[in-house]
Amino acid sequence: MKIDPDRGEPEEVAGAESVEVGASVMRGGMSRRRFSQVLGAGLLVTVRWDGTAAQSGQSRSGRGSPRVAARIHIGQDGAITVMSGKVEMGQGARAELSQAAAEELRVPAGRIQMVMADTRLTPDDGITAGSRTTPSTVPAVRQGAAAARRILERLAARRWQVAPAAVRARDGEIVEEATGRRLSYAVLAGEGDFAVAFDEAIPANVEVTPVREWKVLGTSVGRPNGRDLITGAHRFPSDLTRPGMLYGKVLRAPSYGARLGSVDLTMAQAMPGVVAVRDGSFVGVAAPTKQRSREALAAIERTAEWAPAPHPSSDDVYDYLRRRASGGVPANPFAADLDAGASLLRQTYRTAYVQHAPLETRAALAEWEGDRLTVWAGTQNPFGYHSELARALGLTSDRVRVVVPDFGSGFGGKHTGEAAIEAARLARAAGRPVLVHWTREEEFSWAYFRPAAVIEIEASLDRQGRLASWHFVNINSGGAAVDTPYRAGKTRCRYVPSDPPLRQGSYRALAAVANNFAREAFMDELAAAAKADPLEFRLAHLENPRIRAVLEEMARRFRWAERMKSRPPEGVGYGLACGTEKGSVVATGVEIAIDPAQNHRIIVRRICEVFECGAILNPDNLRAQVEGCILMGLGPALREEMRFKEGRMLNPRFGDYGPPRMSDLPELDIQLLDRPDLASAGGGETPIIAVAPAIANAVYHATGHRIHALPIRLPA
Amino acid sequence: MEKTIALTVNGRLQTVTTDPARPLLEVLREDLGLTGAKLGCGEGQCGACTVLVGSRAVASCITPVGDLEGRSIRTIEGLAPSQTLHPVQQAFLDEKGFQCGYCTPGMILATVALLEAQPNPSDAQIRARLEGHLCRCCGFPNILRSVRRAVRAGGATP
Ligand code: FES
């Protein structure tokens, strides 16, 4: 979904390209035979999604080519199965997609069986990221399920020799309204040749149930496998075992860019049960226990000789990135022709490299059968992983299968296949299945990072205190939410890549956190220069009605105007921020206190957030995502920063890195605005983007110090 | 040097013959097939590996198995031996006190230990007890709601 920058309204999501119907007993293609093996005979509906609904910006499949977005199968035993390439990592896709199918098939969500993220069974629906499941996969599943319902209705009508309009799906059965006679989906799915049920082709855009009639969507369906999570029965990728499995471990360079010279494997190879391999710069071991694999690797480490390479430190990294800005840092073209009486303000903002630090680190179990490879792994990108593996191991795609069990969170950090490639290489060498489960230190050092940013803004105010020009440059961290929602006479916003010293990739909301931090902190500086209240100043420049709505609602709940009337108590401050990204809008207000007893620590006491992402699909899940975003956002705002020097991470431990904990939990007042009239957008990212700037603005309010960097540090 | 160590795990006597320096977490997961306790850091800083030794919640990732001769250990798998959930588990299920669920066994066992020692803890006591437990999904509000519900439901005993 794209946002029209002027109006901020989401475009209608494009419809399905086609809905394909077939019997899974059919002789048809290989894939159908495979489904019938797995799911038994029945009705199979395949939804193709056209390119406009493709993964924006990150898609591996080309835009414009319809691809299979979901499959829905109704078996002769009545089982309803949805097959989706999406993964579940705590964000709630499993519940949401079963709700979508259940709604259209008129059954409770518990009747739907989800098969997710298995590259042999499920369609390639792209990566699970960018808040795409809600606006893209949910509509596809709804269309497919609505088509299936329509087929079942027609089959029943034909059997009874009545008009299709005389029958209706209800609770897993087709019912004839007039007589009350009924046929179960199971019986109808046994009909066999579904094509003859139609005297017309199924339209590409099957009508789906309107929001006002939703019974399953819009309700707080819980995680379908929730019970397994609280009993310990669920097997996360790192919990999996296979007969004869070994634990793998890989030799890491002592510093970034160091090259391996000589290394001696003989000590490790002499240990009982240990396999040790070297293949170029890849050195690893596999052993019957993790303990033995650590010992074996330690023996190898002692013999390894490395040639280090120069690497900047985290203190120098901002200059480093700025100097390497691709094509140089663009100058502000508006600075030269300021109107009389206008004032020009400029500021530079920085945000640090941070780690996603999912609680389950990268884990992959690889097993070979001849030249066929199966990998079970925690990744947001099963199909990308699949091709990465095929490439790295020289296999054709049909020799690889990637299965993704529900895993221990990602936040944009699990798109790459390092652990799987390592496990596959070790498993090939050992002739046995191998599990590679990264240590916390490996995850902190060798996974990719959310990029550091240098952001330069210049803006001018006219004599009336209105924004006359706005020039915004993000160096290195990305273009998400780089455009300003505020009206200015002249505007230019851009992202300039650099040549980063660390691996970097996506993170919850990507660069929208950095860009929104810089913009919203600077908006407060501009408001002060214009002698305006921060809320009033924003509203005076804000046209997007959805942002205005959340901002005004937040200000009302947070009693902004009242709070601004009097001076807050010593050491206390209030701040606000707002923004939009990925089709949703957010506004955040915070109250902070500086605690002189705790070395002037910033205590976030209270957060009020109003969030709107169209029609709400699952209120409890959305609330959990919003709460998770807010609290996760406290980390990089207050403490989280990867510090490095001479190519080594200095703080690759939770204790030194400082992610949010229970003691950081402020009083929360969260309001979710439901907009049944708007298409649903994802809610797992945007709620994070206004947290850091609201805190920064509150810190200024409390201390008089403007904040120009994340994490926020007060002068000593 | 391997040693034979006798432990009671979830009410059953088990003997393991292994290097006594191995962390309890790895013995539970690799030797006994109990994967409910998770590795989150291996350094005692996240609580994902929490199990109960006697009545105390401990970080099994930094507890050498050799120190546990004769001790009684409870893991998440042993909390609800029948179909009925432990009240703390039920409370986490009812309040949706998990997102990815990776921290959840540790959170639940820490709560069980807290409520066994103090059936009616204040919010401050709950927060203090869970301070060592990271949830990277940052589901702390629902976790707190879950613990409060468990307290209301009468706490620790099934
Ligand atoms: S894994 Fe034991 S405390 Fe983190």
Ligand code: FES
């Ligand atoms: S639920 Fe994911 S770490 Fe707590």
